[in-house]
Amino acid sequence: MSVQLAMPNCWRMESKPHKFCPGCGHGIVLKALGQAIDELGIQDRAVFGCDIGCSLLAWDFFNIDTIQTHHGRTNPVITGIKRANPNVIGVAYMGDGGGYAIGSQHLVNAAARNENITAIVVNNTQYGMTGGQMAPTTLPGQKTETSPYGRDVAKTGNPTLGPEMVSAITPDGAYVARGTVSNVKQLTKFIKNALENQMNGNGFSFVEALSTCPTNWRTNATDTWKFLEKEMSQYFTVGELKAPGSQNEEGQANG
């Protein structure tokens, strides 16, 4: 087992302790991202874009060039940068509202075009910054500020399955995975794979991270982890959905 450093090298000390609530999963996802960046040695090439929502609190999180954009618009900003300067390793970091609701057309089209960027969507099943409203990812029956009696799927549909959607609409070369903050080692590996996939020029590289929001879930530590591991992972399957070459490897293994 490798020694877990307290902070990745590319984290910015001056902005720590960070601004997220206690128990928030963002810090863990950003640690996984930081470690992946360190391991790949791309701190000088990375450009980090954060959305509106709690992700914006990461605007000065790293010693990495960072742009805080608009709600849902991080994918196009990072796309614009990458198209204008392909040497950059672009990371679009957003929540589930930014990724799957207000910015869904950008996610869908960036995926369909196989934009050579890395998108990370942090899924905590609701809108955190605005006070806990229902999101595309809210679980059936889950109570939020705008679904106070529980999400009624007959009226509001089923939770969006982002990686499954992205996997379905991306061509070969894309990378798609869903990790969770309850398995940082695996999440770090997925994010690293996604960044490497971009570095190899393979195309759209997408990771959803199941995350926690005890503030709006109104849960204690035990119930927070219970919700993440028992409720969320039941609906959202963790694992790699798509990776270049993986089919071949499987084929070889089977054959």
Next chain:
Amino acid sequence: MAEKVIQEEKRVFMTGNEVVAWGALAANAEIMYGYPITPQNEIMHYWTRLAPKNEREFLQTEDELSAGFTTNGGVMAGRRAFTATAGPGNTLMQEPISMAEAMRLPTVTIVQQRGGPSTATVIYSQQEVTLTTLGGNGEGLRVVYSTATHQELFDYTIKAFNTAWKYRFPTFVLADGYQAKMRESLVMYDPASKGIEMFPTEPFVGKEGTPGVDREPGHFRNTYNVEEELYDVLQEHFADYNKMTPEVAEYKEIGSKESKVVVIAHGVVARGAKAAVEDLRAEGFNVGFFRPVTLRPLAVPELREVANNADKILVVESANGQMDRLLKEAIYGCSAEMLSLFKPGVGITAEEIEARVREIV
């Protein structure tokens, strides 16, 4: 981009949309992001034909939000990036433009105005003046050039890139469907041959060196925690904008400071207004002409001089008073009576303007 796009001056005859594509090429624009909407489509059509031959890039996005935000990304990568839009597309474009305004991003946007509100017509109007000068949830920290001829479309497309990169305010070339689709002559040239130096670009992100090691990271945001923080940032922007204003505000005029009646028009309407005024002056009428070239910022001192000297000002526009409102703010308290000839979404001929002036002199 070692090879000059336009080797020597040449007279050409083409549509305004084609002129814009050539102007952007001559200005060494490096990448265009766009989404189809009439009447600007041919800018993309010509750009996509010219770009690969000149090592330039193009991305067709999923909508104007994306076209605007990718353009923001393009300039942050340090490229002369631009987009073009119209009508409902301009409405969507206001969100990325407001980010550009907040973060002082040197974007260039070409607007080919069409009828409004809503889908209206794909043809023509001057009804995107309010949106282009003051749109978004902000304070209108933009530069807007309103062109009247194909020569100006070429000249100001080049100039827009320099204004944007020099002053770091989002810059617009505001034309219209008539200018987009009509054909007339102009002279194309390499900017350097006219002594025009392209203002150097600079990346916001992706600079040399490792952030935190060799240099400070670039942390760019448009969100502030407290009211005072925002207020202080805006004060700096206003100061920069005010300092810039006398350097960029442009106008054209004929006898506007010594005439009793002055016709004010902008863009393509100013062509008819100028022709009408010239005819009337030839007949001996005491009529002048004033045309703001920059609608934002306006040439306020000159406008006030006109409005304090003339008895009557006739504002002519293909909108229901969108420029008129800007003018009234600029000349508040001046003595001239304000009259109007408004034809929202419809072209205005020289004959109509001449007839209206005859009624009021």
Next chain:
Amino acid sequence: MGRAWKIALAGEGGQGVQSVAQILAEAANEQGREALYIPNFGVEQRGGVSVAYLQIGDVAIGAPKFQTADIVVALSDRAIHRTRKYVGPETVFVYDSGIEGITDDDLPDNAKKVFGIPALEVAKNELHPRVFNVIIMGAVVKATDVVPEEKVKEAIEKKLGYKFEQNPKLREMNFKAIERGAQLVAEAL
């Protein structure tokens, strides 16, 4: 100061009035004159009456559209009705005499001169229906003198030269059409 010639050409979509205006504008530009051509366009551009506004002069052209034309050419009954508003006391109004069901009531009564030319008929019987608009071009050239016939032929050559290379008879037919158009106007005047 020489005023620009103001020309309005109107016909059904597909009759080729826009090409006529564009080629004339390009011919004038080649001659070093000022020209401005603007088509009407809209979401219904493929179905309705097509109008081309053309101005040719010696100084920069003013507004792209105008109220009163020096010459109006209308090639269908709908086009005649649509373009009546561009007619004033100094306007020459030309229409195709082959348009069916047109009576004096349909034609403008305030023009300087109104006359029909059998361009459709000549195209069909003597040349080819495809060069109908080229006959119209010849007619406009003769009626206005805005550009010399030779410049127009050069402009056509520039535009269609690649086709003429393959089939030199096309060149002959197009140039003939120009000449016939001019003749028709000469006869009517």
